[in-house]
Amino acid sequence: MYFFETSERKRYAQVACAVVWCLFGAGPIFGFAALKPTLIDQGIYESVCDVTNQTDVSIAAHAPGLFTELLTSLSPVRADQLHTEGFVSKCTDQDLKLNMMFTVGAALTNVSALVIGRTLDSYGPRVCGLIGAFFLLLASVIFIYSKAILSLGIFDPYLVGYSLMALGGPFSYISSFQLSNAFPEKSGLILALLTGAFDTSSAVFLIYKKIYLSFPTFFTLETFYKFYLAVPLFIAVVQLLVMPVESYLTPPPELIPNPTDEQRALSIAAAQEEYIHNGMSQDHADDNDNTPLLPPTSTRRRSSLGDAYKSIYIEEEVEDATKSKTELSYSIFGILHSYSISYQFNSWWFKLICLFSTIQMLRLNYFVATVNSQYTYLLGSYQSANALNRLFDIALPLGGVVSIPFVGMFLDHFPTSIVLGALLGVSLLIGVLGVIKNSFLAGAVNVLIFVAYRPFFYTSISDYCAKVFGFETFGTVYGSIMTVAGLINFLQSVLDRLTHTKFNMNPIPLNLLLLAITVVIGTATVAYVTVQTHKYALMKFKGNTSSDDEETEAGNHDEN
Template sequence: MYSFDVPFSKRLVQCICAITWCLFSGGPIFGFAALKPVLINERVYEYLCDETTHLVIEGKEVVSKCTDQDLKLNMMFTVGAVVTNVSALLIGRVLDVYGPRVCGLVGAGFLYLACFIFIFAKSLPAWFDPYLFGYAALALGGPFAYISSFQLSNSFPEKSGTILALITGAFDASSALFLIYRILYNSSGASFTLESFFTLYLLVPTFITVVEFLVMPAESYQTSPDSVLCVNDEENVSHLSPVNSAGHPQHSLSSGQEIRETSPLLASSHHRHDSIGDALKQPYELEGEEFLMEHTGGVFGILHGYTASAQIYTWWFGLICIFSTIQMLRLNYFVATINTQYQYIFGSIEKAENLNSFFDIALPLGGLISIPFIGLFLDNFSTVIVLTGLLAISLAIGILGFVSNYALAVIGVCMFVAYRPLFYTTISDFCAKVFGFETFGTVYGTIIMLSGIFNFSQSWLDKLTHTTFRMNPLPVNVALVVVTAISGVITVVYVHDQAKKFNASKKVPVRG
């Protein structure tokens, strides 16, 4: 289905509805730092603590009562983050096979499940952990609804980049949901309980369900039928050289001739459809191949035209996957433990609480404010410089986290909330430019899925900090920064080296 098949007003309503539900359901689980104090006050997992281990400061319980409760609460977020990422590949497949309506309805189903689990949490059997499973259901429902909205970027092809930015911004802002809830909870004197909140939240999956049947399309919008950017099919692949062990295409050489050039602009009418890749293609197509080749440092198109399986067995995929895994672990570990980390670093619960409150507000705002700047950064600098910048910011955030200074901690938080959307956007952009659009869902989904699985180690790091290091977060953070530096430098050097070789074979003018 193409945009010109649907009236303008209906497409506009579809976009507004999708942005609205992404704002309320896209990624609320990432507002865990704001929700955690409510969970503690509601005595979630408090049964794990012995009466003698309760910690009361200035007559008010402001932290977890014991290590076991804190670890169990943090496990809620760990499982939620893992489920969100691991589901990426599955969601892409559902979107490809069954379309956006089914994908959105599945998301609404999981949100309904999450609501009912939280509402009846105290009535469920003792062997069932309602908070863990409820948070996991919430974490699974959001991405189904969010990713099903991607295809709407093609509802207005000339504004596709803006629509994607609005949907992504709504996703980032959704982490403010639990901040708003905590404010209402405190202002109500703790009478606005979890049960009350999730009873009200039932309106969100209900809205998604009604809108899916009344307004939203049953099939994804496609790019223009004359689109020729980065199309991959068996016929075209047969004309391309294989990928060597270094992940660089092997170009054929004939006697007395230069290296054979193969354009990534391969047209075909019977290629495998990738809904997510197709949704992301339009902004790149508007820029054109020549612009992309020049402004990415020649990286654009380097593995276009190859099957997903061939791409996954390259160093391009392996290195970016390792780097992404480590960064995602650091991001989610920080979100789950910011309060306890800074209680130790500052030696003050009050300062840690203040920083946590600032973080709760900055996290959704950072995603919204940084979106236009991220676009400018990616558009005006080569892929190597972008990756170098990403690595430098990540290391700076890590180093600032070692210092017991409130002002520097605030700067670190500001950098973190801007870095988080920059990281996800850069990895997505890297996959589109290097691997192409026809395999994007599979390649990017695999990176996010593997990163999500590895994020289970977050709970081990958390336990290590609580026990072996006696709440000192520095050993774990130092190790993560060192691993980030090693993996990041190797990735940047490899991309730079391979891009130079590819540019030499293509004779592409590039910009730094």
């Protein structure tokens, strides 16, 4: 369906509802660092510990420094309310089982991306959103009755409940992407709002932690999820009463009634993009008869996710096509557009970004799950690590909101090779800061850079996929990258166990290993993209110059 088939007021309501449910349901599982201390304090998985066992975390007795005390003052909780001993896992097995909740949840969030994209294309956003609401509702019910389920020994309610939340979040979140076409001239703003809401949703468990610390006997996990039932119920109601059945798509220019100047410009750009796209298909076919191409536009299945991003990029594609006629353009936009999905999967463009994304996501999620235990070792003080953890709890949801505008400007003004180089550089900086011992300042800087890097990474990967692979295969390619990364993310549990057993809670050896792998894969990715970018720029310029010469010769021939 097209935006002009729905009233403007209803479209505003749809966007507002989507932002609200993304704030509370899109990605709360990534607030695990805030949730984990409350789980420990409530004795979750404590039964796996022998009562004579002591925690494996070494806690020094020295008081936190001045900078630590400053950060501690950010929290309203007094030192005597922290129940320090209750917030440290009683044994290795308890800590590993708690971390496994996040490992499985993070992996499922990524693995589900491909399935969600297919569901969205086949059944529409309403069905996709209702599935998300169902998973969140089921997760809430399981947590509410977790003690009864645990006593019956049917299944692990905490692992299953958290996993269902991990599935419900992306089903609800991704189903809202198509709303970018509800207001084509504001598509970038809408996607930024949804992305910011997703990042902010990790604060759900931070809010729970704050309330729990004030009312530990009343606001238990079961009580929290009784309140949280309102989220899936809200999603279900608005999906049935407010949200569209079908995804909003980019309309052909001739169909828009009384278009505004911006809508008219976007429609013209969309028509030009289609012309460029079809021209590229013919060029590929002429260059190599054996290269598998996408079918003609009329017979091609439209990707809802790709179409959601299309309005943002069509003007850039047209601008690049125009610019490359007169000067070298280092944009990689369109380099694999129109190629078949099998050809794209077999290209180094896909293989390298898939490897790079996988190692980055493994590092990102491993840090989220173990930030407290890592810095308890690195700083030699639980109090210092706890202050740093509280900074992380607050900064993580704010990171996306603050950094997204700057990320957007960076992606708009720099070629992809520079963007990937920046990703690699910041990633290496995080890795170096993550092995520095006895420096609270280094830890705080690391946390602040990390929370800004996370949205930068995810936005850059989706930007790369749109520019390199195109909109028709965007959902499949991006979903495949997330799926591979999600499957590899299960290695997080192996890293966690090695840290607890082999390295006696010392995170430095594995952090250095992950850093070394990042150097190898990241350098290869940046080098390949840089070389291919220059080749593509020359190819576009020479191709356009040749076309202009042919047109001039044809004109002279006609005059003669």
